[in-house]
Amino acid sequence: MSIEAVEMFQARVARHAALADPARLRIVDLLTLGDLSPTELQAELGMPSNLLSHHLRTLEEAGLATRRRSEADKRRSYFRLASDAFEGLVPGIAxxxxxxxxxxxxxxxxxxxxxxxxxxxxxxxxxxxxxxxxxxxxxxxxxxxxxxxxxxxxxxxxxxxxxxxxxxxxxxxxxxxxxxxxxxxxxxxxxxxxxxxxxxxxxxxxxxxxxxxxxxxxxxxxxx
Known part of the structure; x- marks a missing residue:
């Protein structure tokens, strides 16, 4: 297996691992509908802010979600699904x-x-x-x-x-x-x-x- 293929496989592993947690899968489900701030996600999920931060960071590191700063309230961020969030998730070898x-x-x-x-x-x-x-x-x-x-x-x-x-x-x-x-x-x-x-x-x-x-x-x- 080439280095590129190994890296792609490891990226798939990271995404599957991130989605294996029920809370993170729920966050991804919500983000398929639109962008949400941590405050909005916290209200929807009813979880402590530190735990939500952990889940969001994991989704970012796995390449499933990105965040951008609000153009209105600069203290607020919005999370959205990465454009290629689901790429490679379906098992398959070329x-x-x-x-x-x-x-x-x-x-x-x-x-x-x-x-x-x-x-x-x-x-x-x-x-x-x-x-x-x-x-x-x-x-x-x-x-x-x-x-x-x-x-x-x-x-x-x-x-x-x-x-x-x-x-x-x-x-x-x-x-x-x-x-x-x-x-x-x-x-x-x-x-x-x-x-x-x-x-x-x-x-x-x-x-x-x-x-x-x-x-x-x-x-x-x-x-x-």
């Missing part, structure tokens, strides 16, 4: 990738949907493959994609060894593929197989699960 490769067993539903959704969410290229590819994409996957306004390409499922490149960032989207490929690296999403039930509701549930995960990962993957 990944460099030349291409994201989504893998399931048959390459007929989940991996196809994931690759198509990825193309909407990121400029990093994507592809899909199967450990034991089917003859065609599942009709339920095509129909679920259409219901959600997504165009699923009419492409034949492909085998992993035909598609994979050593530089791919691999995401397995079914448990069978993940357990077959243990040791290959990448990450795993345990998405329920909609073909087991083979109903529109099952495909919609898989679609929504994958869409949610794609949105979260796309924000953390940058082009290598």
């Amino acid at each position: 990944h460099d990738a030349r291409r994201v490769l989504f893998v399931c067993t048959r390459n007929s539903a989940r991996s196809q949907l994931a690759a198509a959704l990825w193309r909407q969410a990121s400029t990093v290229p994507s592809a899909s493959a199967g450990t034991h590819p089917a003859d065609s994409i599942a009709r339920g996957a095509v129909e679920a994609a259409r219901r959600h306004g997504l165009d699923l390409p009419d492409a034949a499922p492909r085998a992993l060894d035909e598609v994979a490149d050593g530089a791919d960032f691999i995401v397995t989207v079914c448990d069978n593929a993940h357990e077959e490929l243990i040791g290959l690296g990448g990450i795993h999403w345990s998405v329920s197989d909609p073909l087991r039930v083979n109903t529109p509701a099952a495909f919609d549930k898989a679609f929504e699960d994958i869409a949610h995960r794609v949105t979260g990962l796309a924000a953390r993957v940058v082009a290598a």
Whole structure:
């Protein structure tokens, strides 16, 4: 881990530690609405001034809040949330990738949907493959994609060894593929197989699960 990455991680730790105290979390909640003076905060929270000062100083040191002197009564200060108060609070490690490769067993539903959704969410290229590819994409996957306004390409499922490149960032989207490929690296999403039930509701549930995960990962993957 680089020095810069270590410093960013330590800053995240400090912010989480500051927010772990109920009183400080309440102060942050109040500051999301507007700026408040220590006197106003004290009245709202009902705590001694010395304890409030400690909490405010902790929030400042963690980079969560800033203070400025009143332009009217120079003895008064106002606290506000720092402009980047919540930056980096969501857990996440940035990944460099030349291409994201989504893998399931048959390459007929989940991996196809994931690759198509990825193309909407990121400029990093994507592809899909199967450990034991089917003859065609599942009709339920095509129909679920259409219901959600997504165009699923009419492409034949492909085998992993035909598609994979050593530089791919691999995401397995079914448990069978993940357990077959243990040791290959990448990450795993345990998405329920909609073909087991083979109903529109099952495909919609898989679609929504994958869409949610794609949105979260796309924000953390940058082009290598």
